[in-house]
Amino acid sequence: MQIPLSQPDITQKEIDAVTEVMTSGTLSIGSRILEFEQKVAAICQRRYAVGVSSGTAGLHAAMVAAGIGPGDEVITTPFSFVASANCILYVGAKPVFVDINTKTLNIDTTLVEAAITPRTKAIVAVEAFGHPGGMVEIEQIARRNELILIEDCCEGFGGFAGDRPIGSFGRAGVFGFYPNKQITTGEGGMIVTDDDRFADVCRALRNQGREGMAWLAHQRLGYNYRLSEIQAAIGSVQCDRLEEILENRRRVAQMYMTRLLDNRFLILPTITDDVHMSWFVFVVRLNDLFGPTERDEIIKGLRASGVGSNNYFPPIHLQPYIAGPYGFKEGDFPRCEFVAGRTLALPFYGKMTELQVDHVVAVLNEQLEKVQMVRKPRI
Ligand SMILES: Cc1ncc(COP(=O)(O)O)c(C=O)c1O
Structure with missing residues (x-):
């Protein structure tokens, strides 16, 4: 799939x-x-x-x-x-x-x-x-x-x-x-x-x-x-069609939320009562047991299984055309860098079916377990 x-x-x-x-x-x-x-x-x-x-x-x-x-x-x-x-x-x-707030990511x-x-x-x-x-x-x-x-x-x-x-x-x-x-x-x-x-x-x-x-x-x-x-x-x-479009996206976000809520490896988006999301992407964060190397491995594993994934977003201050000329370096905005090293976007669009969401979650769990197993001896 x-x-x-x-x-x-x-x-x-x-x-x-x-x-x-x-x-x-x-x-x-x-x-x-x-x-x-x-x-x-x-x-x-x-x-x-x-x-x-x-x-x-x-x-x-x-x-x-x-x-x-x-x-x-x-x-x-x-x-x-x-x-x-x-x-x-x-x-x-x-x-x-x-630097950013680690809950809102703003x-x-x-x-x-x-x-x-x-x-x-x-x-x-x-x-x-x-x-x-x-x-x-x-x-x-x-x-x-x-x-x-x-x-x-x-x-x-x-x-x-x-x-x-x-x-x-x-x-x-x-x-x-x-x-x-x-x-x-x-x-x-x-x-x-x-x-x-x-x-x-x-x-x-x-x-x-x-x-x-x-x-x-x-x-x-x-x-x-x-x-x-x-x-x-x-x-x-x-x-x-906005209401219909947003409702479909909400439905998919909710399916992910329900399936990933208890996942011990993940941090899900924080949605407080005053936040009425118009879902753009579904980005999860790996907990601090994982680092950027494991995150990249997981993205690679997802892609190899036919599941689209990406690392949203690499820190702007570390992009080569900004870091050099403006003198930024790793460690300048530690929260942003920490979060950016552990985020991964999962497939997300309004027409996703329950079957597709189940498949993404199954492949993600497989990858998380696999990377976790490989990491263990290194602790
Ligand atoms: C936060 C943010 N700002 C600006 C843009 C730029 O928009 P566009 O790709 O339409 O130029 C994007 C689009 O990806 C964005 O996500």
């Missing part, structure tokens, strides 16, 4: 929507993007949404629109996909990493204020794996210290922290719609904000700096970060 790590949830409705666009004659800058933007804004209770070509493009545009540039410091997490730190580098600012809110200096201009806060833990506190910290908060919510579309939708925190939120995300447009992203000027600037940035209707008048340095009508049409249908 081959089980991939992820799979998009596409139905005939998305296919029909694409066909309709293809025959409409308008493949970019049409009504589909406006419709998709309105739906995303409504879902995360924001006034404005600006569709862009990827989550990375959205983060970059948000940083430019926020006026962040050389000489500024931006606080962020080292435990994320690299794009959340790259957007800081794109605008010539300096990333200042803060930035440790109790450490943020100690990292603020007179140069700190913003916080890029990430909801790792869609977990909104700490966002309410981070918003308060940003307010108290007059910092701009950009929410990198690429992994959390449709989730809530208490009654606050993911995407509703700070100056702006940025979603990504890559095929492994809760909803997908193939490639794509969306900036959401309540600030009309910020939204206007983001719209100009995605469209080569144009602010008016004139095609060859460019008010600022911009980019081609547009989302096509084809992508927007897919996204629009995915928004209509």
Whole structure:
């Protein structure tokens, strides 16, 4: 049985929507993007949404629109996909990493204020794996210290922290719609904000700096970060199906939780009462009897048995292009490094059947026992 790590949830409705666009004659800058933007804004209770070509493009545009540039410091997490730190580098600012809370896997809110200096201009806060833990506190910290908060919510579309939708925190939120995300447009992203000027600037940035209707008048340095009508049409249908999509993912997450709850080798995601997860991935952690070598062995074993798996995420501060130039080394963010050395993502998508989940769990247990047996003599 081959089980991939992820799979998009596409139905005939998305296919029909694409066909309709293809025959409409308008493949970019049409009504589909406006419709998709309105739906995303409504879902995360924001006034404005600006569709862009990827989550990375959205983060970059948000940083430019926020006026962040050389000489500024931006606080962020080292435990994320690299794009959340790259957007800081794109605008010539300096990333200042803060270690993580080992339960939420997000930035440790109790450490943020100690990292603020007179140069700190913003916080890029990430909801790792869609977990909104700490966002309410981070918003308060940003307010108290007059910092701009950009929410990198690429992994959390449709989730809530208490009654606050993911995407509703700070100056702006940025979603990504890559095929492994809760909803997908193939490639794509969306900036959401309540600030009309910020939204206007983001719209100009995605469209080569144009602010008016004139095609060859460019008010600022911009980019081609547009989302096509084809992508927007897919996204629009995915928004209509959001409840169904998230419910299917919840069902699969619950199946894993039930089957792995008592596993003595694993630490499962921590979901408190105020966390309403929109499940992005299903990542488990090995307990501290295991290290990165055993984790890698287990991933290799899973893959060899046809079960997709990956190590989400290697610490950003140790990626070669950041560690060298910025002088980071192993041990700088010990909690992030400890967690990153022991995480493994299991196959996760809404269409997974009970049989497939059972198979993944059986193969995982087999691998855990095997690696545990090999380790024993070394203790
Ligand atoms: C936390 C985070 N930020 C940013 C991105 C970038 O999104 P995209 O791949 O759409 O550029 C991703 C996507 O994987 C992500 O997980």
